[in-house]
Amino acid sequence: MDVNSFAIAIIDGDGAVFRDDWIRKGEDGGAMAAHQLRDDIKKHLKEAYPDVNIETWHIMVQVVLNLEGLSRKLFSVDLAKSMSELSAFARGFSRAQGLFSFIDVGKGKEQADFKVRETLRLMVHNLQCKHIIFGPCHDKGYIVELRPYQLETSVLNKITLLETTQPPREFSELAFGRVKFNDVFRSELLPEGWLPPTPPPSTNKPNPITPSSVNKTINYSAIASSWTSTIPFVNSFKKPVATPVKSMMASPRKFYFVNALGQRVDGPLPQADAYSEQRFKERCEEEGNRKPCNRDMLRLRSADGKLIRISREAARFSEVLADMMNDIDEEGTTEIPISEVDAKTLILIVEWCEATAVTKAEEEAKDEAEKLAKEARRLTRKQAREAREADRLEREARGEEVGPPEPANDDSESDQGPIKSTTYENPSDVIPAWDKAFLDRLDKEEVFDLITAANFFDIEDLFKHCARWIAMVVDNMSTEQMREYFGVQNDFTPEEEEQIRKDHGWADPDPSYYD
Template sequence: MDGANDLTQYVRQLELFRHQDHARDQMIGEILTRYEHLQRAYQEKCDDYSNEVESRRMWQTKAGTYDREMQALSKSLKTTESNPFVFVIIDGDGAVFQDMLLKAGADGGSQAGYLLHNEIMNYVSEAYPQAASQDWSVMVQIVLNLDGLAKKLHACGIISNTAAERTLSDFGRGFGRAQPLFSFIDVGSGKESADHKIRETLRLMVRINQCKHIFFGPCHDNGYLPVLEPYKLDPKVYPRLTLIETTPAEEGFKHLNFHRISFKSVFRSEKLPDRVERPSVSSVSSVSAVASPPTAGMQPLPPPMHVPTSNGNGGALLRSNTNESQPQRVASPQSSSGGAQTPTSWSVVTKVSTGKTIDISSKKPAPKKYYLLNVESQRVDEQFPRIDPNVEKRFKERMTKSGKNLCNNFHLHGFCKNGDACPFLHGEKLSQGELTLLKQKSRGIPCNDMSGCDNADCMLGHHCRWLKNCEHSSCRFQGYHDIDTKPRVKVYEDGTTQMLAA
């Protein structure tokens, strides 16, 4: 019995141990689970910490970058605000200064610069009342074809334009000296030259922050409309751009709705006349007729102070009176029948015995050389008559036979400095038709000065012969196909001009 009790006790003890083992296993499992949760949470915290560290470092880097950018921007803004200026660009071929200013030469240029500066500053001070506009600089550029405008003004009788007196050049120098940032820029002939310079300068200035306001003077030329079209919708440019109106603006500029302003104290409000009224040919002819020597049908003048006497050879001796510059009429000897005396001509002395005459009239002066200008004061080439095909044939045969081209200097100007060493053909004198053909061929060589040439002896070309009908892609007259070839002014070699019929 004692043995059975002991076994039961052991069984109960074993069962107790099993329960304890199970409780221990549960506790250990729970501990492990909680440890796993804690470990995962710890890892998350570590990851969060690492992220925060990286994020902090990133923001610190960005903060440093932004700080440097802000400093640079601040410095840039200070620089921008430190040199503000107003820019004025004007097409001087169309915006012409007042006559009284131009006539005054250098002094007029200085006065024009002073007046224009005052007009600009008055406008700016009203347009920007909150800004210190009195400290803004004013930069002015007048872009023009100096020689072409000078010729036009001279033809209109406004200024002198001779070798000794270049009034417009003096005016430009005076204008440039009036203010340190004022410029009178000569771009030479060719409308494209001025247009390109003005267009590119304007494009540059609208992008510069220091340029607070822009004044532009194009209102006489519709060619500038495409330049201004993009700016009318640009909120950064539109308020800063003002058009200077000299002559009444073309309709296209009015539709752009830019603000327009006129400086009537500085610029002409009327266009230059296309032609200048001069004495008519009939009036000049009548005056010339009064001064001309009388013809045989006119009443004879009183007899001269000395009459001729016969010399040993039967000729007439002519004695001059006190005025040697004017030839005297010589009385003819009376006939044996006692007929009335018949006066001789003003320029002929008649021999008594033989009737032989000696011509003492002054030599007919050679016609003055000249060149032609159109209404824009651009040189145009005079049209040649149609060339006879036979002349062309002889011309080609001459060159083919010699194997050389004809020398332009020798045949057209009468002299070649190279003499016998010249590589071109001199030879015998050309006929009038051949000379005309050679002149026409020389027109195919562009003149260095193109439409601005003022040399009356120049035989080279000043624009394309075919103009807009030219089919040569590599034409040597690029940029000179839209020239108005209708001559309006004839300029003689001595500087005098003659307006031609419109």
């Protein structure tokens, strides 16, 4: 029995929102929600694994969110009595169960996305992790991350999608199982914009919203700018009333319009330029009615018939694809048959190439910024030297005693940085961090398939990283361990092995070395 087995729920808390009746109870509500969620998860696991004793599994929950942003949102739509209620709820939730955590990543949707994606990538091939309940089904941006996992049966059965609100249509195309925890999470979308608190009973007609009343009582600008919701608006609303509201954080001359509910109303888009529209149609005809954006993407048809897309910039890391691009440009097609590589491995190749293309672009931008900064420092030194020389000449003209002119200077940088060492290092030290993490999540067979594909596509850097990674794995292995790892059959007789050890004993360390 493995006492270290666990199941984990990875939840994007900005979209999978806890029920407001739990949140209004603060810490007590958080504790009750944690116990309810734990019971619901265990019930689901028992149904998914009827022949396994899941009582020995640990239950982990990670809720990733922008705590301040969601607190502001709940308060603004009258689902929380104060801005501090959600924080109190989070404390009670985390304290109630030792492995339950609220992770506040602050502002920026990409912050929560990054944390959720990396956690999924870490857990999906973790042997101790027996099941994953994945809960960002409000955001179809995660579909690209999930699709490759459908190709692995073990992973496909390991992941269950948590549905809270109605997910986008694209999620229905995924083959993963589904689960709902309606006793814990809201099943309705959060209202969009600002809703006033429920007023006390009154027969008087409410006063209309005016620019002055908005500025005095409600800071719509702060509400709109502090929370960016990815959830589509489904509430019905009144006919917009264009009301200019002055932003308290921006220049007094800047403003935008809101309707009676405080929701932003954008003006109509300008009419399309007739010449640009005609030129666009002509370009489409020149391309054979192919969408112009497709010129930047290639389609690779794998050995098992799957179609995988890759950008041209990423494809250039493969010498084979770079040569093929010249041919397909002449033929007017963007599909390349790859009969030697299956879809599973091809997806890994594309992932590495796309990530490396982004890294290379960032490095080039950084180098360009450093060049500009270097040139700026050179000009600053030159201007300072010219100013000192002008001052020296002026004092000399006044008859003052001055020193000789400054010696000529080539304005070269004096801080060239340390010389890089050429000493050979451990393979694990020369593999870039991202590439090492990329390879660490793969199993042995996947790495072998990947290095074979890298050799086929002639991707030199990826081939080297795979070779170094394998060298790091087999380092300090005995001969028998290496044979087992590489699947090599021993074709020597015991007598031949003994003779080899006698002739080449220097190459085989003492057996105790492996203990």
